[in-house]
Amino acid sequence: MCWNFLIILLVSTSKNLQTPMYFFISQLSVGDILVITDIVPNMLHILLNNGGTITFIDCMTQWYFFCASESFECFLLTVMSYDRYVAICNPLRYSSIMTTEFCVKLSAIWWFLGFIVSFIFTVTPSKLYFCGPSIMDHFFCDLIPFIELACSDNFIVHLEFYILAVPVLLIPTTIIVMSYTYIILAVLRISSSTGRQKAFSTCSSHLIVVSIFYWTIFSVYVVPPKVLAPSNESTSNANKYRSLLYIVVTPVMNPIIYSLRNKEIKRAIQKIMNHVIKN
Numbered sequence: 517m518c519w520n521f522l523i524i525l526l527v528s529t530s531k532n533l534q535t536p537m538y539f540f541i542s543q544l545s546v547g548d549i550l551v552i553t554d555i556v557p558n559m560l561h562i563l564l565n566n567g568g569t570i571t572f573i574d575c576m577t578q579w580y581f582f583c584a585s586e587s588f589e590c591f592l593l594t595v596m597s598y599d600r601y602v603a604i605c606n607p608l609r610y611s612s613i614m615t616t617e618f619c620v621k622l623s624a625i626w627w628f629l630g631f632i633v634s635f636i637f638t639v640t641p642s643k644l645y646f647c648g649p650s651i652m653d654h655f656f657c658d659l660i661p662f663i664e665l666a667c668s669d670n671f672i673v674h675l676e677f678y679i680l681a682v683p684v685l686l687i688p689t690t691i692i693v694m695s696y697t698y699i700i701l702a703v704l705r706i707s708s709s710t711g712r713q714k715a716f717s718t719c720s721s722h723l724i725v726v727s728i729f730y731w732t733i734f735s736v737y738v739v740p741p742k743v744l745a746p747s748n749e750s751t752s753n754a755n756k757y758r759s760l761l762y763i764v765v766t767p768v769m770n771p772i773i774y775s776l777r778n779k780e781i782k783r784a785i786q787k788i789m790n791h792v793i794k795n
Contacts, residue, residue, distance in 0.1 A: 517552055519771035520545035522785070530784040536614040537603075538781075540596045541774050543623050544725075547592065548767035550585040554578055555763050559655045572642075575657035580638045582656070586733070586762070587684055588630035593726050594688035595622055600719050601695040605702045633684055640676050644668050654756060656763070660737070661755075681738060685730075692726060721773050728769065732761040 527533045527542035555578065562568040570578070602610050641659060644666035654661045659677070663670040696719070703715045736758050775781045 517549060519775070520549050520552075520767065523771045523774070523781075526781060526784045526788070530787070532780055533784055536599050536616075536619045537596070539616075539619050539623075540592060540599060543592055544589065544596075544770055547585045547589045548770055550581060551763060552767050554581045554585070555656045559763075562655050570657065575662065576638055576642050579641075579657045579659065579662070580634050582763075583637050583659075584630045584634035586630075587633045588626050589729065590684055590688050590733075591626035591629060592623070593722070593729060594691050595626070596722050597692040597695040597726070600722060601699055603718065604699050604715055633680060636680065637677070641666075641670075641673050644670060644673070654759075656759075658755075658759065677737070685733065685738065689730060692730075696723065721778065724773055725766075725770055728766055729762060732758045732766075 523545040524542045527538045558568065558570065558578070599614055602613050606613070637659070641663055644663060645668035646665055647667040648665065650665060652661045652665060659673075663673050699715075699719060703712050706712045706715060736755050775785065
């Protein structure tokens with residue numbers, strides 16, 4: 517929470533960080549904060565008490581905000597890859613393409629789409645019929661263990677998920693792969709090794725974040741469970757471990773990756789620290 521709030525503060529107050537890339541990084545921190553506040557407090561309560569209870573409405577609300585923030589992050593990481601593509605492949609047109617107005621509009625659109633997608637993902641599972649034991653083998657109200665408790669047929673939920681997975685996961689993934697393919701080809705055409713290293717350094721942080729995020733999302737929600745684990749118990753445990761990556765580890769790592777590998781953010785942190793010490 518502190519790291520992500522620090523990123524938002526730095527981007528909001530430092531003139532050197534008033535660029536599209538840092539604006540998107542601050543929006544990523546907003547999404548991470550939403551995930552943390554939505555999941556982690558109740559998760560800690562469950563872990564400390566060796567289990568816990570949650571009402572149906574609270575469960576649906578938790579899933580809704582979690583799904584909204586994760587959908588937004590899928591879209592945002594795609595825009596960030598496009599930003600790096602324009603910066604490296606079309607540097608002379610960068611300022612005219614990635615304007616402040618354009619970035620703000622994109623961010624607003626992605627937030628809107630994230631909440632719309634989340635609403636669709638929440639309404640259909642909430643209409644399932646539940647008649648059996650209501651014990652979920654998970655530390656938050658995730659979709660897969662939730663619909664497994666239903667007594668009614670959940671085929672429509674699975675169908676709806678895989679239909680919406682195309683615009684939410686597959687299309688962003690395709691755009692990211694294409695963007696980095698063009699970036700790599702453009703970087704390889706740079707004659708000097710210093711230029712190539714500088715170009716790759718501007719993309720490495722984003723590429724690390726994208727790899728962690730999409731690997732966990734695909735492994736939990738897209739890849740069939742039997743491919744990753746032979747039994748139901750091991751599948752459940754594996755999904756919980758992978759869920760921890762994008763619920764806890766990723767929000768912790770995102771600001772660290774971007775700050776430790778970024779000279780501008782380091783200078784902004786140092787400037788604030790010097791100001792605090794002097795006062």
